[in-house]
Amino acid sequence: MKKIYNSINLEKLKNIIDEQEVQNKPVAYDLLEELVFMKETMEELKATVQLHGATYIFRQGEQEYLKENPAMKSYNATVTKYNATIKQLLSLMPVSTNEKDAFMEFVTSD
Structure with missing residues (x-):
């Protein structure tokens, strides 16, 4: 992993999972790694789109036409897979409202 983003800090999330009664910790760790990879990929793709535009001729x-x-x-x-992976990770977290709220606050904070 090249870099860890503020919104998904793998080490901090691993600590949270270690401290809580997560249903399947190895799966949760794998999901976290995938989330970080997807986030890095999305940043690269976003930079490409910003540089070259969302469409091109x-x-x-x-013949010429506008293409995505x-x-x-x-x-x-x-993005769709990223959101599904986050949902899957959250489904492994304990149901306790306070813990889930703290986790959600952490994941969504900038």
Whole structure:
């Protein structure tokens, strides 16, 4: 892992999972690693879209039309998977309201 983002700090989340009664800790750790990877990937894709735009003019012979940037398509697919992975991770967390609220606050904080 190259970098750890403020919104998903893998080490801090691992500590939270270690301290709580998480249903399946190895799965939770794997999900955290995937989340970090997806976040890094989304940052790269976002930079590509910001640099080159969400669409481009596709030319083939005399025809030309507006086409979605493949990086935009990948970004959208990754965001969907990212959100599903977060939901899956949260489903492993204990039901206790205080602990879940603290976890959610941590995950969503900047």
